[in-house]
Structure formats: C-alpha cells, structure tokens
Amino acid sequence: EAGVTQSPTHLIKTRGQQATLRCSPISGHTSVYWYQQALGLGLQFLLWYDEGEERNRGNFPPRFSGRQFPNYSSELNVNALELEDSALYLCASSLDSGFTYGYTFGSGTRLTVV
Amino acid sequence: QKEVEQNSGPLSVPEGAIASLNCTYSDRGSQSFFWYRQYSGKSPELIMFIYSNGDKEDGRFTAQLNKASQYVSLLIRDSQPSDSATYLCAHGGGSQGNLIFGKGTKLSVKP
Numbered sequence: 001e002a003g004v005t006q007s008p009t010h011l012i013k014t015r016g017q018q019a020t021l022r023c024s025p026i027s028g029h030t031s032v033y034w035y036q037q038a039l040g041l042g043l044q045f046l047l048w049y050d051e052g053e054e055r056n057r058g059n060f061p062p063r064f065s066g067r068q069f070p071n072y073s074s075e076l077n078v079n080a081l082e083l084e085d086s087a088l089y090l091c092a093s094s095l096d097s098g099f100t101y102g103y104t105f106g107s108g109t110r111l112t113v114v
Numbered sequence: 115q116k117e118v119e120q121n122s123g124p125l126s127v128p129e130g131a132i133a134s135l136n137c138t139y140s141d142r143g144s145q146s147f148f149w150y151r152q153y154s155g156k157s158p159e160l161i162m163f164i165y166s167n168g169d170k171e172d173g174r175f176t177a178q179l180n181k182a183s184q185y186v187s188l189l190i191r192d193s194q195p196s197d198s199a200t201y202l203c204a205h206g207g208g209s210q211g212n213l214i215f216g217k218g219t220k221l222s223v224k225p
Contacts, residue, residue, distance in 0.1 A: 048211070097206070098206055098212065098213050099206040101160075102160045104160070107156075108157050
C-alpha cells in the first residue's frame with residue numbers, strides 16, 4: 001500500500017513569490033492535514049480538509065490556503081512568501097478524522113525562502 | 115485551543131535503561147491518545163495508541179493513560195541508541211476535531 005506522498009521534496013523560492021505544495025493521501029483516506037514544522041520546533045497545525053471541505057484552520061494568516069480535490073489529494077498554497085515561512089511542511093492523512101488510528105504522515109516538503 | 119504539554123528535554127538515559135516520557139492534556143473530552151517518534155529531519159511515525167485507562171504494551175513500549183489526571187506516558191524498556199529521537203504526544207476526539215500535538219520531548223540514549 002502506497003503511503004502519503006508529497007511533492008516536491010525540496011522547494012526554494014524567493015521572498016514575495018508563491019509556493020504550491022502537493023499531497024496524495026493513502027488510498028481510502030478522505031481527510032488530509034497540513035502542518036508546518038520550523039527548524040527545531042514542534043508541529044504547527046495549518047489546515048484540515050475532509051471530503052473536499054475545509055474543516056479546521058490553525059492560527060496562520062490568510063496567505064496560507066489550500067484545497068482538496070475530488071480524488072482527495074490536496075495542495076497547499078503559500079502566497080507572498082516571507083523568510084520565516086522556511087520550514088518542513090508535512091501532510092498527513094487519516095480515516096475517521098484520525099481518532100481511532102491517528103494520522104499517517106508523508107515525508108514532507110522542505111521549503112526554503114531566500 | 116486545547117493544549118498538550120510535554121517536557122521538551124533533552125531527556126538523556128543510558129543504553130539499557132527505561133526511558134519515561136510524559137504528557138498532560140487539557141481537553142477532558144479527548145478520547146484517543148497517540149505517541150509518535152520523529153527522527154531528526156524525518157516525518158513523525160506512529161508507534162503507540164491508547165484509548166482506555168491503564169497500560170498498553172507493544173514490545174519494548176508501554177503506553178499508560180490516566181484520564182482522571184489527564185495524563186499519558188510512554189515507557190521505553192531496554193532503551194537503545196536507535197531510540198534517540200523526538201517523541202510527540204497527541205490526542206483526539208475532543209472539541210478541536212483534529213488531533214492536537216505536543217511540542218515533543220527529545221530523547222537521547224547514550225551507549
């Protein structure tokens with residue numbers, strides 16, 4: 001069974017540009033979650049999508065947005081990039097909102113803003 | 115937002131010892147609890163989950179849950195250098211909807 005896949009693995013952008021990160025969940029999982037992990041820090045919750053709808057959003061500015069497609073894959077868009085957006089962005093997927101079996105994480109996208 | 119508190123560490127234990135990692139949470143509605151292991155530069159990996167009060171054992175790992183005290187712990191017996199990682203506690207089923215993660219405890223197992 002394929003796990004959660006994220007692309008690209010690494011992304012280098014210039015301040016002010018836009019970044020698009022992509023995630024494909026495990027087959028059968030309908031929920032997708034996005035987290036930001038800055039170097040040496042904990043997981044910061046960004047967004048939760050389920051059945052194509054945004055279910056919850058973390059404390060991030062509106063320039064962080066995303067969507068979920070009919071095949072349950074998802075993309076995260078970060079507009080007007082700032083230096084402090086440099087981080088590992090993790091996508092996770094789950095059944096039943098993760099309450100029973102938790103989340104399965106992808107390998108992440110390392111975003112560097114220069 | 116409901117909080118999950120973990121000692122950031124680092125927690126240092128000698129090889130072969132028992133490592134004890136602790137977590138407290140504030141949402142009394144939480145129903146499920148998870149421990150993830152994250153190696154440096156890698157993504158978190160689920161190692162244990164527990165729903166009921168008491169102990170749950172899986173190999174060298176034991177998760178302990180006390181809902182009355184809002185406390186969950188992870189014991190690692192016969193610690194190995196390969197156990198050196200950051201351990202994240204998470205809970206779900208509460209008012210937030212999604213899982214809530216702690217900031218993690220960094221464990222170092224010295225040979």
